Amino acid sequence: MERLAPLLGLGSLGGTRNGPDFKNGDPLLPHSEKPPQKRVPRIKAVFSHCLYKRVLVWAMVSLVLVTLFLSQSRRVSLSHVVEYAKSQAPNVQNPPKNASNEGVGAGKDTTANIDIINVNDGSQKPAMEVQVHELNREEDEKEREEFEKEAKEKPWLRFPHLDGYYHGLKTLVKASDLVPEYPSTTDAAPLPAPPVNKGRLLRPTAYNPYTTAGKGIKTCYLDKSRKIPAPDVYAYNGVPQHMPDAALGSYKIFGMRDDVCFDRFGRFGPYGLGYGKEEGGLGVGQDTEDSHSELIWAKSGKINYTHVDWGEAQDQCSDANKHRLLAPDSKSGQLPKSAGDRRGKKPRQAVVVRCYTGFRWTDLAVINFRALITELSLKSGGEYTIHILLHVLDNDEPIWADDGVVQRILDSHIPAEFQSLVTLWSEAQMELFYPGDFQDTYDNPSSAAIHGVYRSAHFPLQVFASQHPEYEYFWNWEMDLRHLGNYFELLDRIGRWADAQPRPLLWERNERYYIPSYHGTWENFTKTVEVNVIQSGRRTVFGPVDHADRKSLYFEERGERALPDNCRAGHEPYQCGVGEGADLITLNPIFDVAHTGWVFSNDIVGYKSPSPENPPRRSSIVTAGRLSRRLLMSMHEEVWRHHRTMFSEMFPASVALHHGLKAVYAPHPVFLDRAWAPAGSAVDAVFNGGRNHSTSGPNSPFYFFNEHIHKGTSFYYHSEFPALLWKRWLGYAQMDGRGPFGGRRGPGILRGGYKEESRSDSSGRMCLRSMLLHPIKSEGPET
Numbered sequence: 001m002e003r004l005a006p007l008l009g010l011g012s013l014g015g016t017r018n019g020p021d022f023k024n025g026d027p028l029l030p031h032s033e034k035p036p037q038k039r040v041p042r043i044k045a046v047f048s049h050c051l052y053k054r055v056l057v058w059a060m061v062s063l064v065l066v067t068l069f070l071s072q073s074r075r076v077s078l079s080h081v082v083e084y085a086k087s088q089a090p091n092v093q094n095p096p097k098n099a100s101n102e103g104v105g106a107g108k109d110t111t112a113n114i115d116i117i118n119v120n121d122g123s124q125k126p127a128m129e130v131q132v133h134e135l136n137r138e139e140d141e142k143e144r145e146e147f148e149k150e151a152k153e154k155p156w157l158r159f160p161h162l163d164g165y166y167h168g169l170k171t172l173v174k175a176s177d178l179v180p181e182y183p184s185t186t187d188a189a190p191l192p193a194p195p196v197n198k199g200r201l202l203r204p205t206a207y208n209p210y211t212t213a214g215k216g217i218k219t220c221y222l223d224k225s226r227k228i229p230a231p232d233v234y235a236y237n238g239v240p241q242h243m244p245d246a247a248l249g250s251y252k253i254f255g256m257r258d259d260v261c262f263d264r265f266g267r268f269g270p271y272g273l274g275y276g277k278e279e280g281g282l283g284v285g286q287d288t289e290d291s292h293s294e295l296i297w298a299k300s301g302k303i304n305y306t307h308v309d310w311g312e313a314q315d316q317c318s319d320a321n322k323h324r325l326l327a328p329d330s331k332s333g334q335l336p337k338s339a340g341d342r343r344g345k346k347p348r349q350a351v352v353v354r355c356y357t358g359f360r361w362t363d364l365a366v367i368n369f370r371a372l373i374t375e376l377s378l379k380s381g382g383e384y385t386i387h388i389l390l391h392v393l394d395n396d397e398p399i400w401a402d403d404g405v406v407q408r409i410l411d412s413h414i415p416a417e418f419q420s421l422v423t424l425w426s427e428a429q430m431e432l433f434y435p436g437d438f439q440d441t442y443d444n445p446s447s448a449a450i451h452g453v454y455r456s457a458h459f460p461l462q463v464f465a466s467q468h469p470e471y472e473y474f475w476n477w478e479m480d481l482r483h484l485g486n487y488f489e490l491l492d493r494i495g496r497w498a499d500a501q502p503r504p505l506l507w508e509r510n511e512r513y514y515i516p517s518y519h520g521t522w523e524n525f526t527k528t529v530e531v532n533v534i535q536s537g538r539r540t541v542f543g544p545v546d547h548a549d550r551k552s553l554y555f556e557e558r559g560e561r562a563l564p565d566n567c568r569a570g571h572e573p574y575q576c577g578v579g580e581g582a583d584l585i586t587l588n589p590i591f592d593v594a595h596t597g598w599v600f601s602n603d604i605v606g607y608k609s610p611s612p613e614n615p616p617r618r619s620s621i622v623t624a625g626r627l628s629r630r631l632l633m634s635m636h637e638e639v640w641r642h643h644r645t646m647f648s649e650m651f652p653a654s655v656a657l658h659h660g661l662k663a664v665y666a667p668h669p670v671f672l673d674r675a676w677a678p679a680g681s682a683v684d685a686v687f688n689g690g691r692n693h694s695t696s697g698p699n700s701p702f703y704f705f706n707e708h709i710h711k712g713t714s715f716y717y718h719s720e721f722p723a724l725l726w727k728r729w730l731g732y733a734q735m736d737g738r739g740p741f742g743g744r745r746g747p748g749i750l751r752g753g754y755k756e757e758s759r760s761d762s763s764g765r766m767c768l769r770s771m772l773l774h775p776i777k778s779e780g781p782e783t
Contacts, residue, residue, distance in 0.1 A: 140740070147741040154708055156686070157743040159674040161736070163190035164242035165725060168757065168764030170197045172238035175259035182244040182675045183517035189675030194241035196763050204234035204266045204295055209257075209489035210379060212496065214346060216324055217381035220317035222308050230378035231300045233371070233486055234266030236767055243769065246669030247676070247683055248513050248713070251769075253522045253667070254493040261767035262484050264288070264730055269296040271370040272305055272363075280304025284363040287781075288731025289757035289765050310373050310386070311420025318348075318382030325382055328469045335472055335629075347472035347581075349384045349626075351376055351491075352461060355479055356391040356453075357413045364730070364779045366415055368482060373421075375487040384491070385471070388422045389460055390414065391453055395428035425460040427451050433463055434639050442610040443602035450605055450645065457623055457648040458635060465632035472581070475626050480777055482726055485770020490668070495626060498585045498664040503567060503577030506664065507541035507618075507657070508533050510590040511694045513687045514667040518680030528693075536692040544660035547615040549608045551642050553634055553659060562660035583631040583661035586620035587715065587772070590653050590665050592696035593619050597703035606644025617646065618653035620665065621702060622717055622774065627652055631661055669771055673712040673721040715774050722773035728752040729766045732781040753781075 164181035251258035275281035567576035691697025710716035733753025
């Protein structure tokens, strides 16, 4: 039970930031994913009686039906009358736009006696049809007024939606022949649909991003008997014609491939999508268009995952590859620091996925988790290890004292194949790890407790890191992230790029979105940032940042420096930090919170004389990213020794700022659902609309009333675009969300799904470049 033991000095952990945004559960605030709510006891008691239950249920249903009937009856009856009138008066013409509704008789039998009125052109028209027309026009005018009001505050709603994401396998072209729908040199969007290839289609090929993983990797297997090797994922060498380019971020700077695309079967077919439970799969995907999907299983066959134990598979893999991996010193229990002691071995990284009791493990969530483990751990030779940090919401559960309780919780909330990956924790435990008074709270807009997951999601991760000295880096991951691409390529390339970033002007680059269509190359972007900083006259950030209540940590008291040796005198300035492992990697800009209007800017505890500027602090929205053990131990010490902390998304970056640790924003590719015009400059004006062309200060894109601009992006805590893209890519028809006037009002029309993808004139099932989607809160056709 060592693997299952909870945090209290005995072993493992797990969890996700799942608390309500505020006590009232405001869905506009970060991380609105909520655990199941308890029922009101009185209602539960009433409904427990069978007779009362039936009476109340039927009464409520009847009330709802009557209300709906009354609200719709007039319009419905009118439409029926019109149809009847047409059948009885075949020569009646369509009413002109200025038709009046005068002459409609009050109190008449509208199903038998329909008044016919004269209109300007002399033709006759049923009075009730004229009235329907007037009602429709009034509703349209009202909706237009509402749209105009909303679009006045959100001008991007007027931009046209993009169609290029939804073209399928029959439109694939070489990347060199791609004409992206956006950003483009013209204002035309959406572009006409590309030609459909009616001949032989390209075949998918195994995708191998592991060239950077090093040599000497021993093959890892799914089963104990080592007969089933970890499978490959498959990609197509091409992209659908007119697929948009990323509006924010880049593939090129990371060395990630953008000349391939992934369909649902090549991406997740190896993990159980597309075949039934009788064959060891999960059955999901069998109800979607699947032509030529059998190519995915030609080499590996359809793998039976029924008896896979992923914890055992990971342990077996890391043990087989221990000759490649860095291990703690037998005497100190810590990882060696000198290059000589490391002897070229790879540091191990933990991917800690936050979950909570009550989380709904859908079939697609299971498949995604299999992909995460296979691609990051088994295919990399154990460089990464996946853990589940399970938040036990019931504080009364004795998870540190009773193995039976632990197993009961696992059986109730975690699929059997993942149970050996779990570490449990509770908020009651955090109070034991971090006792004492946390005083001088500057602001607490959520009204949540300081030991709670909403304000201090980093607490259990800090404890986890303190108990796992074998890992040098910890990826803080979330259950509602999905990657359309290989997970190893994503994390490996981002990590390598971040480690190679120089420290000079790093904090200034961190606070800006990189927009290739506006900034050009990364080199040009760095020069632009330098010019912005010079023109602003502001002091740059380099090394530890002092403030009125700064307190040293143990490593500083020992005289150790946070800056690497290549930052010392005698070295080239722009080589400072190059090759230094990043202590913090974020997936959104790291901005100065002062005067931004970000709702949690002042949620700080334990600092004397706090103000909007003191202590200086930074934040990055969405907590997913990489933290070094050095950073987590610094945060751990700040909390237990100095009794102070900050809001979850602010504390890691602020501790790095105060103590001179290396923090890097990695501008991964982020897509827009609309053609912002003019391309590039319009995006920069809004997403870098803060102080000195950044995301900091007044008019920040993270200001509460500016955050709506992220709704149509593929990555933000409340984005709407990712879920639509994800479900359509999975093969499920979705309402496209396009209102009649271009806004987000109205459901739009039903697009995608089996019927559309299977038509002879269809472009086939979708195939997308690799992209990180967030948040994905639902993923089936019924949701």
